[in-house]
Amino acid sequence: MASLDTRKKLVTAALIAPAALWLFFFLVLPFIAMVGFSFGERGAAGGYQPGFTLEHYANLGARSMAYVNTLTLAPIGSLLCLLIAYPAAYYLAVKSNPNHRLLLVSLVIIPFWTSLLVRTYAWMYILGSRGIPNLLDMIGIENVRMLNTPGAVLLGIVYGYLPLMIMPIYVSLEKLDRRLLEASADLGARPISTFFSVTLPLSLPGVMTGVALVTILLLGEYLIPQLLGGGKVFFLGNALVDLFLQSRNWPFGSAIAVTLVLIVVIVLMIAMRIAWRVSGTRQVDLV
Amino acid sequence: MRAFITSVYLFLYAPIALVVLFSFNAGRNASEFIGFSTQWYGKALGNSFLMNALWNSLVIGLTSALLAALFGTMAALAMERMSPRMRAIFDGLFSAAIVVPGVVIGIATLVALVEVFNFVNPVLTAIWPGEAAPKLGLGYGSVIAAHGLFSMALVTMIVKARIASLGRDIVEASSDLYATPFTTFRSIVLPQILPSIVAGFLLAFTFSFDDFIIAFFVAGSKTTLPMYVFASIRRGITPEINAVASMVLAASLLMIVGARSLMRERKPASSETE
Numbered sequence: 001m002a003s004l005d006t007r008k009k010l011v012t013a014a015l016i017a018p019a020a021l022w023l024f025f026f027l028v029l030p031f032i033a034m035v036g037f038s039f040g041e042r043g044a045a046g047g048y049q050p051g052f053t054l055e056h057y058a059n060l061g062a063r064s065m066a067y068v069n070t071l072t073l074a075p076i077g078s079l080l081c082l083l084i085a086y087p088a089a090y091y092l093a094v095k096s097n098p099n100h101r102l103l104l105v106s107l108v109i110i111p112f113w114t115s116l117l118v119r120t121y122a123w124m125y126i127l128g129s130r131g132i133p134n135l136l137d138m139i140g141i142e143n144v145r146m147l148n149t150p151g152a153v154l155l156g157i158v159y160g161y162l163p164l165m166i167m168p169i170y171v172s173l174e175k176l177d178r179r180l181l182e183a184s185a186d187l188g189a190r191p192i193s194t195f196f197s198v199t200l201p202l203s204l205p206g207v208m209t210g211v212a213l214v215t216i217l218l219l220g221e222y223l224i225p226q227l228l229g230g231g232k233v234f235f236l237g238n239a240l241v242d243l244f245l246q247s248r249n250w251p252f253g254s255a256i257a258v259t260l261v262l263i264v265v266i267v268l269m270i271a272m273r274i275a276w277r278v279s280g281t282r283q284v285d286l287v
Numbered sequence: 288m289r290a291f292i293t294s295v296y297l298f299l300y301a302p303i304a305l306v307v308l309f310s311f312n313a314g315r316n317a318s319e320f321i322g323f324s325t326q327w328y329g330k331a332l333g334n335s336f337l338m339n340a341l342w343n344s345l346v347i348g349l350t351s352a353l354l355a356a357l358f359g360t361m362a363a364l365a366m367e368r369m370s371p372r373m374r375a376i377f378d379g380l381f382s383a384a385i386v387v388p389g390v391v392i393g394i395a396t397l398v399a400l401v402e403v404f405n406f407v408n409p410v411l412t413a414i415w416p417g418e419a420a421p422k423l424g425l426g427y428g429s430v431i432a433a434h435g436l437f438s439m440a441l442v443t444m445i446v447k448a449r450i451a452s453l454g455r456d457i458v459e460a461s462s463d464l465y466a467t468p469f470t471t472f473r474s475i476v477l478p479q480i481l482p483s484i485v486a487g488f489l490l491a492f493t494f495s496f497d498d499f500i501i502a503f504f505v506a507g508s509k510t511t512l513p514m515y516v517f518a519s520i521r522r523g524i525t526p527e528i529n530a531v532a533s534m535v536l537a538a539s540l541l542m543i544v545g546a547r548s549l550m551r552e553r554k555p556a557s558s559e560t561e
Binding site: 002008011012013015016018019020022023025026027028029030033034037047048076084087088091092095098106107108109110111112114115116117118119121122123124125126145159162163216217219220221222223227235236237240241244245250254257260264268 | 289291292295298299300305308361362366383387388392394396399402432433435442443490493497500503513520524532535539540542543556
């Protein structure tokens with residue numbers, strides 16, 4: 001007879017087994033294979049041939065524009081999101097009528113869970129030559145180009161990820177103890193100094209989570225630069241699609257994919273470190 | 288402040304409204320609204336390529352979300368019982384499944400599967416007794432596996448959070464009253480975590496239904512709905528695509544409203560027991 005303890009261990013193992021196998025075969029193993037590919041050689045007809053070379057890593061500069069765009073537009077986009085999201089979250093958490101709060105918050109999050117593809121293509125419509133530029137043309141401002149510019153990509157980023165930035169900030173502002181605000185007012189602080197010395201510092205964990213989440217998701221973005229940046233504002237995601245599905249240079253693509261994961265990990269670690277400083281916990285809530 | 292929040296809502300919903308509006312356009316011009324018509328919905332529903340893509344998306348979404356809900360819940364229950372070190376390892380792996388960009392998940396799955404196929408297919412041909420040996424390739428299986436990975440991690444996170452907020456005392460009371468662990472699970476734990484499992488399932492389905500980039504890499508010749516929409520957009524925006532987009536929006540809206548109301552349900556009850 002198995003003891004109670006052994007039986008408990010067996011049940012635990014049986015419960016985790018499918019997930020563990022899935023993680024191993026579709027996350028760990030593929031990632032190891034990809035790292036292996038990044039040191040391999042390009043096949044004669046594209047694809048991959050076994051080998052060992054560092055040339056793909058030495059050659060990363062050939063895609064420097066994708067690195068530059070990703071590493072500038074992702075953080076800038078994330079900060080632009082923050083600038084709009086903070087006042088919005090503040091209104092929802094502090095100023096809005098509590099009876100309508102749930103509805104108002106749901107209305108913010110719903111767009112995030114609807115198709116990013118559809119929401120992004122709506123902007124192709126608005127920014128395209130028959131959209132706003134057409135209206136500007138009617139009032140005499142001619143030949144304005146909006147689509148396929150870095151500005152269009154930033155607009156798409158702010159539009160696509162604003163809900164995701166608002167949510168964590170809203171949550172941290174909502175949890176804020178109202179008595180602290182009253183105490184601050186009772187002690188003679190003006191609303192503006194209460195905001196800067198009480199509200200803002202206490203909402204920083206939410207701000208951190210939002211900025212980290214949005215930045216990390218943006219680093220791997222493909223659709224927004226593809227649809228709103230045309231062929232001109234490439235991100236690493238676009239470079240990867242190009243390398244794997246068009247030019248079929250798998251080893252070079254793998255090298256870029258490995259660096260993209262490293263960038264994500266570094267950003268995440270920085271975020272955790274700052275979160276630790278700000279709130280005394282390493283936790284950056286990702287879901 | 289009010290004006291600001293109003294403009295945020297306008298910003299969020301105006302583009303969506305525009306797409307829906309033009310899906311009802313009588314003309315085929317994509318920028319001039321000349322009259323109301325539902326003809327494009329009819330055309331979309333009669334388009335066999337489109338319906339095929341929709342079917343593929345439904346099969347992939349339902350299968351991957353079901354597997355993710357089942358295995359994700361099991362994993363969340365297992366993690367409750369693990370040593371802190373093992374739990375940290377699985378926490379790390381699940382977080383990685385969520386944080387690693389979709390484009391990398393797609394590539395890594397593609398690269399690994401092609402390697403496996405190159406190895407397995409010749410062996411299969413050699414040992415197959417009949418004439419034509421089955422050939423492993425990209426398709427439903429690869430997309431379901433890649434979508435399921437993210438979805439399972441999502442379900443695990445959601446269910447784990449729910450389990451953490453459960454009252455311990457009621458579980459202990461149940462075993463004090465000589466209920467078997469299974470009875471305790473079925474009559475005490477499961478009813479309380481079920482809404483979060485269903486919410487996880489709906490979110491997983493929504494994710495799979497909307498995902499473009501992972502499917503783009505690993506779907507092979509199976510076109511999913513987002514892949515179809517993406518390809519059509521590149522050929523030019525038509526009222527038919529607006530109609531498809533509106534239907535996609537309506538479907539994900541239904542899913543998300545369902546998921547969120549389930550996640551919210553029973554919260555007051557749990558705060559009573561705590």
